[in-house]
Amino acid sequence: MSSSLVAKVLRTTGKIEAADLKNKISEIQKEIIALKTDVNQFIEDNYVDFLAKVEKDTILIERSEKLVDSMKGLKNRIEDQIKVELSGSTKELKSLSQTLEASNISLELSSQLLDLHTSLKTMEKLQQENRYVEAAKVFKRMHKILNRREKNDLKLLNIYPPIRDFYFTTYSTFLSTITEIWEQNVCWTDAQGTESTKNSAHSSTSLKLDCQPKDIQDLVEALHYVEELTPTLQFFCTKILKRFIIPIIHHDCSVYVVEKTVFNVTVLNESQSPTYKSTLHNLKLLFQFLNQHFQCKIEQKTFIGLISEQLSERIEEELIKNCISKTIPDSSAGLQNFKEVEETVQVFEDYLVEIGFLLPEDFFLSQYISNVDRLYIDKKCQGLLNTAREIMRKDLHDSFKYEPEVSELPKSLKNCSNIIMERKLSEKTFQLPACQVSKSARQILQLVRSILDELTRSPEACSVRLYYMSRNIFEMYAGAVPEYHKKFLETVPQQVALFHNNCMYFAHHLMTLGYEYQQKIPTHLEKHNVTYVDLTLKLRVVGAEYFMNHMKYQRNIITEIINDSGLSQLGQSSKLPPSTEKALRQCVRQLELLKTVWSEVLPVNTYCKALGCITNSLIDDLVLKVVKVEDIPAAMATELGELFNIIVKRVPAIFPDPHAIHRNVSKWQKLLELIKILEASLRDIQDRWADGKGPLAHEFTSAQVKQLIRALFQNTERRAALLATIK
Numbered sequence: 001m002s003s004s005l006v007a008k009v010l011r012t013t014g015k016i017e018a019a020d021l022k023n024k025i026s027e028i029q030k031e032i033i034a035l036k037t038d039v040n041q042f043i044e045d046n047y048v049d050f051l052a053k054v055e056k057d058t059i060l061i062e063r064s065e066k067l068v069d070s071m072k073g074l075k076n077r078i079e080d081q082i083k084v085e086l087s088g089s090t091k092e093l094k095s096l097s098q099t100l101e102a103s104n105i106s107l108e109l110s111s112q113l114l115d116l117h118t119s120l121k122t123m124e125k126l127q128q129e130n131r132y133v134e135a136a137k138v139f140k141r142m143h144k145i146l147n148r149r150e151k152n153d154l155k156l157l158n159i160y161p162p163i164r165d166f167y168f169t170t171y172s173t174f175l176s177t178i179t180e181i182w183e184q185n186v187c188w189t190d191a192q193g194t195e196s197t198k199n200s201a202h203s204s205t206s207l208k209l210d211c212q213p214k215d216i217q218d219l220v221e222a223l224h225y226v227e228e229l230t231p232t233l234q235f236f237c238t239k240i241l242k243r244f245i246i247p248i249i250h251h252d253c254s255v256y257v258v259e260k261t262v263f264n265v266t267v268l269n270e271s272q273s274p275t276y277k278s279t280l281h282n283l284k285l286l287f288q289f290l291n292q293h294f295q296c297k298i299e300q301k302t303f304i305g306l307i308s309e310q311l312s313e314r315i316e317e318e319l320i321k322n323c324i325s326k327t328i329p330d331s332s333a334g335l336q337n338f339k340e341v342e343e344t345v346q347v348f349e350d351y352l353v354e355i356g357f358l359l360p361e362d363f364f365l366s367q368y369i370s371n372v373d374r375l376y377i378d379k380k381c382q383g384l385l386n387t388a389r390e391i392m393r394k395d396l397h398d399s400f401k402y403e404p405e406v407s408e409l410p411k412s413l414k415n416c417s418n419i420i421m422e423r424k425l426s427e428k429t430f431q432l433p434a435c436q437v438s439k440s441a442r443q444i445l446q447l448v449r450s451i452l453d454e455l456t457r458s459p460e461a462c463s464v465r466l467y468y469m470s471r472n473i474f475e476m477y478a479g480a481v482p483e484y485h486k487k488f489l490e491t492v493p494q495q496v497a498l499f500h501n502n503c504m505y506f507a508h509h510l511m512t513l514g515y516e517y518q519q520k521i522p523t524h525l526e527k528h529n530v531t532y533v534d535l536t537l538k539l540r541v542v543g544a545e546y547f548m549n550h551m552k553y554q555r556n557i558i559t560e561i562i563n564d565s566g567l568s569q570l571g572q573s574s575k576l577p578p579s580t581e582k583a584l585r586q587c588v589r590q591l592e593l594l595k596t597v598w599s600e601v602l603p604v605n606t607y608c609k610a611l612g613c614i615t616n617s618l619i620d621d622l623v624l625k626v627v628k629v630e631d632i633p634a635a636m637a638t639e640l641g642e643l644f645n646i647i648v649k650r651v652p653a654i655f656p657d658p659h660a661i662h663r664n665v666s667k668w669q670k671l672l673e674l675i676k677i678l679e680a681s682l683r684d685i686q687d688r689w690a691d692g693k694g695p696l697a698h699e700f701t702s703a704q705v706k707q708l709i710r711a712l713f714q715n716t717e718r719r720a721a722l723l724a725t726i727k
Helices: 002-047 056-084 091-128 132-146 160-185 213-225 229-250 276-293 303-322 332-336 339-354 364-369 372-392 439-455 460-484 486-491 493-516 523-528 533-563 578-598 604-627 634-654 658-664 668-679 682-692 695-699 702-712 717-725
Strands: 186-195 200-209 252-258 262-269 399-402 435-438
Touching: 160 186, 160 213, 186 229, 200 229, 213 229, 229 252, 229 262, 229 276, 229 303, 252 276, 262 276, 276 303, 276 339, 303 364, 332 372, 339 364, 364 372, 372 439, 372 460, 399 439, 399 493, 435 439, 435 493, 439 460, 439 493, 460 486, 460 493, 460 523, 460 533, 486 493, 486 533, 493 533, 493 578, 533 578, 533 604, 578 604, 578 634, 604 634, 604 658, 604 668, 604 702, 634 658, 634 668, 658 668, 668 682, 668 695, 668 702, 682 695, 682 702, 682 717, 695 702, 702 717
Parallel strands: none
Antiparallel strands: 186 200, 200 262, 252 262, 399 435
């Protein structure tokens, strides 16, 4: 009985409460409609017609706030009533709740419009009072309202575009204001000073902070809230990098602070690089200045930490490449004294960690120099390669006279216990003949010997690299010098002769270079089989190849002269053209020119073989031109003999021993026999043929002799008889 009574009372009470809620919601809906009308009219007046409405905004805001409170109260009552109706129907209450939600959306739009209007008025007041941080926060809130990502019914209102435009206009003005204030307080100046001794301008750059740290904090925060801090910092860091950091690292600079608020960098000498101590000291002064004047935080990040994000990678690159890399030693003595550099770097990095520019795990300079042994040998080898390249680029014709060093085994081989002499060698077995050698070749050999000397006192890793570097230099010589001096080696006989000699000079010394250092080489290098003997063949082949190519070039010159001499037209006229004698004399002069440039350069044997080969080619061309002619008149034969005698008289003089011409020119006797045939009778030719056993038969084939007889003599029985005997 009592339980049913309670239920009945509750149901009665719920109906009363529901009816009251319905009445309240109806009243609020009417007030919201009236509020919307007033708000729309007010906003249009202010942002469309720009009519002055004093104090009306305050009244509307108060009405909006009361309605919001009433809406909250009704919502809570509906939720409580739903909880009471645990077993009964809540359909009517749910309907009331949905009606209230729809009214709430309408009220929210009006509230947003009023909030935007209030924010704009607040912002204007804050700017007038120089409260830029609070103004920036207001802008941030307005931006959030105008650009909500979820469903934004505000954008559907006709009043939205003018409010948005007014916001952007005001925002742009505010942004220009705080940016201008930043530039006024953080200002850069450039100046030029004149050095009296050199009359050269010194570039000078200053950064002046014309405000207190608290002002900097406010500006940075304001820029942050309006999302302009990142581009501002990027521009600021770019100037720091270009006007301060790069000059400090690259040039001799004067760095100082004036009246605690002006940081100045003056470049004293652009062509002079500073010491690493000077660079790190000046950079520390810069960071001290920045840390002192930019004591501000943004979202738990310090200003120094923010500029670190912009600068750290570029500073790392510049410092390593243009400062710290230069401290890496290139000698064993310098390697032992590197501790001072490590200590200086450690102090600098510790300070960067202290101010928050670096984290302890980001010690990029310490990490770079931690393996100084590898850096040392890398720098050493790179320096050696550069030195070798510079030497190889030097003029080949700057030479000296090389004379055989000893008339017996080299000293380096005298005491080698693993060399067993089974027979007596010639005194000149290990001699390089006297010749001209480029001074650059001697410098290359001296460079390699200095590398081997360094190798003997270096640790294992370094000594192995140095050994292979010494080999690489000779391999590079064989490949690089022909490229560096390509044009000269193709056309200038003296240059190609010197290159040939240089290669032979290297090959000669490389045969014994490994033995010279056999007793000095560390034991850990024994497994690498320190030797250079295998390089001798490569150098000899390269030297011989380029010299042979030039000999072909010289031979082609003579061949072209012969082809243009008129000898190709033999038999087409009764006498030789004037160009024939001129061409033969030109051929002789070409040989005499080679004597001038080669006789004092090449070893005697090489010189004689080279000139002998080219002379043989000349004789072959002359003989071929005469032998293939079908008819040679007697007058022309006499003239040819006289012309060929010019060669016989002048060519022997190009050799050291003119009387030994047959030893140097294998075809010389052939030329003499040709001259004799041109001047001989049929009887003389028969005697010199001597049934295929005479001197003529040694130089010419039977077919060639028959061709010459037919060309020189008329068809008679005697000629026919002689031709029949030549087989």
